[in-house]
Each structure stands twice: as structure tokens, then as C-alpha cells.
Amino acid sequence: MKILRKSFLTFLAFLVLATAAFASGGRVTLLSLNDIHGHIYSEDGVGGLAKAATVIQEIREENPGNTFLFEIGDVNEGPLFFYFHGHAEMRGLSLLGTDGGTLGNHEFDLGEDVLFETVSRAPFPVVVSNLRYRDGRPAPFPTHGIKKTTDGLTLGFFGLITPELGAMTSGRGDFRAGQDLPSEAERMVNLLRREGCDAIVLLSHCGLDVDRMIARSVAGISAILGGHSHTLMEREEFVEGPGGWVTVIGQAGSYARHLGRMDLVLSEGMANREGTSWRAIPLGKDIPEDPRVALLIEPFRERLKEKLDIxxxxxxxxxxxxxxxxxxxxxxxxxxxxxxxxxxxxxxxxxxxxxxxxxxxxxxxxxxxxxxxxxxxxxxxxxxxxxxxxxxxxxxxxxxxxxxxxxxxxxxxxxxxxxxxxxxxxxxxxxxxxxxxxxxxxxxxxxxxxxxxxxxxxxxxxxxxxxxxxxxxxxxxxxxxxxxxxxxxxxxxxxxxxxxxxxxxxxxxxxxxxxxxxxxxxxxxxxxxxxxx
CATH class of the missing domain: 3.90.780.10 (5'-Nucleotidase, C-terminal domain)
Known part of the structure; x- marks a missing residue:
């Protein structure tokens, strides 16, 4: 009888904790860059991290302490990555004050050693929850991260990489990507609920169609910031999941030509359809470059010009x-x-x-x-x-x-x-x-x-x-x-x-x-x- 009573009290405590986590409302601003593919500099006056920095700073001033920037994978590709192993890209993202990121398939292009070297340069958590070694051991990356807002909300985030990793890059080495994404996502939702998160954000390098499938299959994800399919979403997309749970999805194109902005309004942990919004902000010719960011990433471009002829x-x-x-x-x-x-x-x-x-x-x-x-x-x-x-x-x-x-x-x-x-x-x-x-x-x-x-x-x-x-x-x-x-x-x-x-x-x-x-x-x-x- 004592065992049954203890089990019941344990279950009740978990139920109260979960209910408390999702009874909250509030608002948080989520910014995102996805599929940069080494395009960290402005090209023909458009895009680049120095322009992104200008816009990010303006948005942070609107909602200080309640604005977070995430990177959604495939930061790296091309000669910049080949010669500098992610140093240039990670310096730029560091200067932007990136709060978290996940892995894309192109981070694996040059093999495991370069992958680890690249991630080691990131001063923010690079999270991925469906990546393991072939023998089943967990990958040496955090599965999730947690941030606190000035307004008192607890924001949890986790990452998923495309299940097609093995077919998309020969540099995957001994890694394999988990295939059952709804199960992976549900596992992370339960973990972050236990951590008392008021909002749960998925950083998904899986593509828009897969993001929709996950949102339909799993309750508990407040928002999905997406990548991999290079989809330029002009407005928010709401997807209804089990039990009427509402998740909002946004993805901001590619090549750092746009900055994604999601103003996420929460209603019992879900995305509120009335207040939540998404837009992809063009980093056009009218946006000035942040001089500090431009100055500190420029040396890599100068050195790259020399190396292109090697x-x-x-x-x-x-x-x-x-x-x-x-x-x-x-x-x-x-x-x-x-x-x-x-x-x-x-x-x-x-x-x-x-x-x-x-x-x-x-x-x-x-x-x-x-x-x-x-x-x-x-x-x-x-x-x-x-x-x-x-x-x-x-x-x-x-x-x-x-x-x-x-x-x-x-x-x-x-x-x-x-x-x-x-x-x-x-x-x-x-x-x-x-x-x-x-x-x-x-x-x-x-x-x-x-x-x-x-x-x-x-x-x-x-x-x-x-x-x-x-x-x-x-x-x-x-x-x-x-x-x-x-x-x-x-x-x-x-x-x-x-x-x-x-x-x-x-x-x-x-x-x-x-x-x-x-x-x-x-x-x-x-x-x-x-x-x-």
C-alpha cells in the first residue's frame, strides 16, 4: 500500500510540474539564420552577417532580455569552410550574440575532426538530439539548452538533424542520424517539461515538410525554427497536433539573405494564433553593415582571396x-x-x-x-x-x-x-x-x-x-x-x-x-x- 501511495504521489508531482510549465503565457522574440552555407559576407550589397547584426541589435533593443538568436544548421560549406574550418563563420555568429544552434549535414563535409574543430569555436551551445555513433553511444554534443527571459519565462530548445545525413555527406564518419523524429522530439519535450520550461523550441535542420509532420505528431513544441529546405516563409504557419496542440513554424530562406523573426505569444505553452507572428526580414541594400562585425570578419575574406589560387x-x-x-x-x-x-x-x-x-x-x-x-x-x-x-x-x-x-x-x-x-x-x-x-x-x-x-x-x-x-x-x-x-x-x-x-x-x-x-x-x-x- 505504501508503494502504491508513493507511486501515486510521484505521478501527481510530475503532473503538477508539467501543468505548471504549460499554464504560463508570455511573449518571447526568436530570431534565426539558417543555411548560411559560408555566405557570411554581403554579395552585391545584399545579405551577410554584418547586415544581420544591425537588424538584430535593433530588435533586441525593442525587447531587451526577451530576444534570442538561433542558428539552424548548414553554417558551413565551400572554400571558406575548406580553408578555415568554420573559424570565420563562428566568429561572425559569436559577434552576433548567437544564443544556440544545431548541426546541418554540411558541418560533416570535411570529416569528424573538422566537425569537432568547428563546433569548438562556437561560444554557444550546438544542440542535436537525434545524432549517435553507429554503436549506439550518444554523440558528444548537448541535446538541448535552456534560457531564461527577463520577464521570467523559461525557454527550452533542442535540435534535430536530417535523417538523410548518411546519404548527403561522405564525411559523417561513425555518426548516424536517428530516423524516428517524432519519437526523438517527444523524448525531448518530456525532458524539457521536467525542467520546467514554459516554451519549447525545436531547431530543425530537417526541411519544412518534415517539420510539419513533427508538429502534427507531437504535442508540446511551441515553435519550430526550420532549415535544410531553404524555404523562404513570408508569414507564420500554424500546425495543429495531438489534442489540439498548436505549433508555429518559420524558416528564413538561405545564404544569410534574410533574418527570421518570430514574435511568439504563448497560451498554456502553445503558440497563440492571434498574437504570434513570423516574417523573414530582407537584408537588402538599404540595411547598413555593423562596422564592428564587418571589420572583424573581413580578414578571412582577404586571406581567402589569396588561397583561392592555391x-x-x-x-x-x-x-x-x-x-x-x-x-x-x-x-x-x-x-x-x-x-x-x-x-x-x-x-x-x-x-x-x-x-x-x-x-x-x-x-x-x-x-x-x-x-x-x-x-x-x-x-x-x-x-x-x-x-x-x-x-x-x-x-x-x-x-x-x-x-x-x-x-x-x-x-x-x-x-x-x-x-x-x-x-x-x-x-x-x-x-x-x-x-x-x-x-x-x-x-x-x-x-x-x-x-x-x-x-x-x-x-x-x-x-x-x-x-x-x-x-x-x-x-x-x-x-x-x-x-x-x-x-x-x-x-x-x-x-x-x-x-x-x-x-x-x-x-x-x-x-x-x-x-x-x-x-x-x-x-x-x-x-x-x-x-x-
Whole structure:
């Protein structure tokens, strides 16, 4: 009887504690930066941490002691990370007075040692609750953090990293990401309830769709500050979960071009629909830079300029990046870059538009550098992966063939695929006859005349042999965000947009990884594209 009475009193004490934690109201301002990807400096007068600092300080003055700044993962990527291992980014976030953060998949790109070095430079807690070693041991990072507001609220926060970590970076080492995110979140909610938190915030590097799923599945999360999908949310989104629990979600795009601001009004621990708001504040040309932040992160940019010309690997031969080479046939440079995409994505095939490769010149043999790759691919786009049926893959190649211009032609140029849409490929070889009818398509993506230029198309098999494209088979595909989104009138890819998703990897960085992997930058003509005369 005494045991039963003790158990009942223990349960009652927990119930009172939980009820007290969620009986509270109040307001707190949450600021966030997600998916910076090394873009800590203003680019063309837009974005950067020095501009963010100006806005953050103004908001903190509005609500002193009740405003908190969080970083939502993928701070790091690209040459800044490669050369300085997060030192520049973490110095900037420190100067902003960041209160907490979580890990993104790109923090793992350079391996465990660099990951630990990067996180060690953060003067704020970097929390993640679904990361473990492969043998089950917990990762050496805190699972959560707690902050007190001037107004007396207790704010708890925890982090989740994408379950796709293993497929998105080879630098994950012995780490694995927990897959059951609702269970991970529920575990952390219960823990933070016991800590007496009035509000619980999830720092989620999992993407908006996953954030919505978690909010529908778990009661107790007041707000989700998101990242990973690079979604620019213009206003707040409320999601109703178990028992009518209300969670609010916000995500602020990418590349430090916007600062997220959530004014969270609490009602029994939930987000109050009437008072809570979210907006992504543009860090535009009208925002002045904080001079102190700008001054203290500038030395890294100056040193980076020097390092960009340091060789990554030998480049034994010239690379022809002239327009007429890339848009009228197989180009060794196109082969190399398409191979890099296929390798990085682990895809069956890869392709990129000839117009996505720039410079319009011959890059001389010598050494491949980051500066070389940046000149070749200046757009800063990301690598996407998806799947296509063989039938759709054949249509992609037919669309590419329409971009081949055969001298003087009578077809309406407005109905043709632009020459920049001619594709460079990997894992494929095909033949086209430019004397035949090209695909004609208007600017709204409506096919006016089917094309007949594609004569033959084959896919490389795992054993190195070639087999015809099977219209009924599903192939995995890697390409750029531009082409995956239907750029250059690749309407089939736009139609299949839901089948593609971002790998959250700059395609320039995918090429750099491939150079480092091969220990050289070499491409050869292999008969991938045949133009019948």
C-alpha cells in the first residue's frame, strides 16, 4: 500500500510540474539564420552577417532580455569552410550574440575532426538530439539548452538533424542520424517539461515538410525554427497536433539573405494564433553593415582571396569552355562536371546544361583551383537528385537535341530550346540527327511539335557495358537546380519537379570534392554525344 501511495504521489508531482510549465503565457522574440552555407559576407550589397547584426541589435533593443538568436544548421560549406574550418563563420555568429544552434549535414563535409574543430569555436551551445555513433553511444554534443527571459519565462530548445545525413555527406564518419523524429522530439519535450520550461523550441535542420509532420505528431513544441529546405516563409504557419496542440513554424530562406523573426505569444505553452507572428526580414541594400562585425570578419575574406589560387590538384590538359564547344557537342569539361555530379549523388545518370558552364574561353593546363571552378560555375546553384522513367529520360535528350542549332534554319527561334539547354552528360551516350525535326516548345512549356532528332540513347551499366534506355525503367538522375526546375525549356523536368529534391550541396562544391577525390581534374571525349552529319 505504501508503494502504491508513493507511486501515486510521484505521478501527481510530475503532473503538477508539467501543468505548471504549460499554464504560463508570455511573449518571447526568436530570431534565426539558417543555411548560411559560408555566405557570411554581403554579395552585391545584399545579405551577410554584418547586415544581420544591425537588424538584430535593433530588435533586441525593442525587447531587451526577451530576444534570442538561433542558428539552424548548414553554417558551413565551400572554400571558406575548406580553408578555415568554420573559424570565420563562428566568429561572425559569436559577434552576433548567437544564443544556440544545431548541426546541418554540411558541418560533416570535411570529416569528424573538422566537425569537432568547428563546433569548438562556437561560444554557444550546438544542440542535436537525434545524432549517435553507429554503436549506439550518444554523440558528444548537448541535446538541448535552456534560457531564461527577463520577464521570467523559461525557454527550452533542442535540435534535430536530417535523417538523410548518411546519404548527403561522405564525411559523417561513425555518426548516424536517428530516423524516428517524432519519437526523438517527444523524448525531448518530456525532458524539457521536467525542467520546467514554459516554451519549447525545436531547431530543425530537417526541411519544412518534415517539420510539419513533427508538429502534427507531437504535442508540446511551441515553435519550430526550420532549415535544410531553404524555404523562404513570408508569414507564420500554424500546425495543429495531438489534442489540439498548436505549433508555429518559420524558416528564413538561405545564404544569410534574410533574418527570421518570430514574435511568439504563448497560451498554456502553445503558440497563440492571434498574437504570434513570423516574417523573414530582407537584408537588402538599404540595411547598413555593423562596422564592428564587418571589420572583424573581413580578414578571412582577404586571406581567402589569396588561397583561392592555391592548387587543389593537377589539371593535365586544357579545358575548352567556349560557348560553341559546350553547346554543340560533347565537351571534355562537360564530361568531367557531369561525372562529378553523378559521383556525388550516386546516381545512374547526370546531366547539366552547356549554358551552366561559363568563361567562354580555354582554361589552360596547369592546376585546378577554387578560382578556376568558380569561374566555370559562377551561379552558386545547388545539386539536385531525382528519378525519371526511361520514357521521360528520352524526352529530356530530345529536348536537349532541340538546343542544337544547325546553321540557317526556318524554325521560329521562340519555339526552340535555347542553345544553352544543350546537355552535357554522364552515364549516358546518345546520337542525334540535326537534319530531322526539332522539338518545338513555346515559352509556357507547351509542346507545339514533337521532335525526332534523337536517334539512339544508351545507359551505362554497373559492369561498364551499355544498354538501350528502357522506357519503363526508373533511373536516378543528378543535375543542377536550374535544369531540375525546368530551365531552358526542359519541360519534362519541370513536370516531374516533385520527383527531384535538393541535395543541399552547391554544385561547385560537388566538383571540388570530385577533384580532391581523383587528385586531378581531367576530362576526355569518349563518344558520349554523336552528331550525325
Amino acid at each position: 592548387p587543389l590538384a593537377p589539371q593535365p590538359e586544357d579545358f575548352d569552355a567556349r560557348r560553341e564547344t559546350l553547346r554543340t557537342g560533347e565537351a571534355p569539361l562537360g564530361n568531367f562536371l557531369a561525372d562529378a555530379f553523378r559521383w556525388k549523388a550516386g546516381a545512374d545518370v547526370a546531366f547539366l546544361a552547356g549554358g551552366s558552364i561559363r568563361g567562354d574561353r580555354i582554361y589552360p593546363a596547369g592546376s585546378a583551383t577554387y578560382a578556376t571552378l568558380t569561374n566555370m560555375m559562377p551561379f552558386g546553384g545547388s545539386l539536385w537528385k531525382g528519378s525519371l522513367s526511361g520514357s521521360d529520360l528520352l524526352m529530356v535528350l530530345e529536348t536537349s537535341a532541340s538546343g542544337y542549332a544547325l546553321g540557317e534554319e526556318s524554325y521560329d527561334a521562340a519555339m526552340r530550346v535555347p542553345t544553352g539547354g544543350f546537355l552535357q552528360v554522364s552515364g549516358l551516350r546518345f546520337s542525334i540527327d540535326p537534319k530531322r525535326q526539332p522539338l518545338l516548345i513555346d515559352n509556357n512549356g507547351v509542346v507545339r511539335t514533337q521532335g525526332a532528332r534523337l536517334v539512339k540513347a544508351e545507359v551505362r551499366q554497373p559492369d561498364g557495358s551499355w544498354a538501350p534506355v528502357d522506357p519503363k525503367r526508373i533511373y536516378t538522375v543528378a543535375t543542377t537546380d536550374w535544369t531540375a526546375g525546368g530551365g531552358d525549356k526542359h519541360y519534362i523536368l519541370k513536370k516531374n519537379g516533385s520527383a527531384f529534391s535538393s541535395m543541399e550541396q552547391m554544385y561547385l562544391e560537388a566538383a571540388a570534392d570530385y577533384v580532391r577525390f581523383l587528385k586531378e581534374m581531367r576530362g576526355e571525349a569518349e563518344g558520349r554525344i554523336t552528331i550525325l552529319r
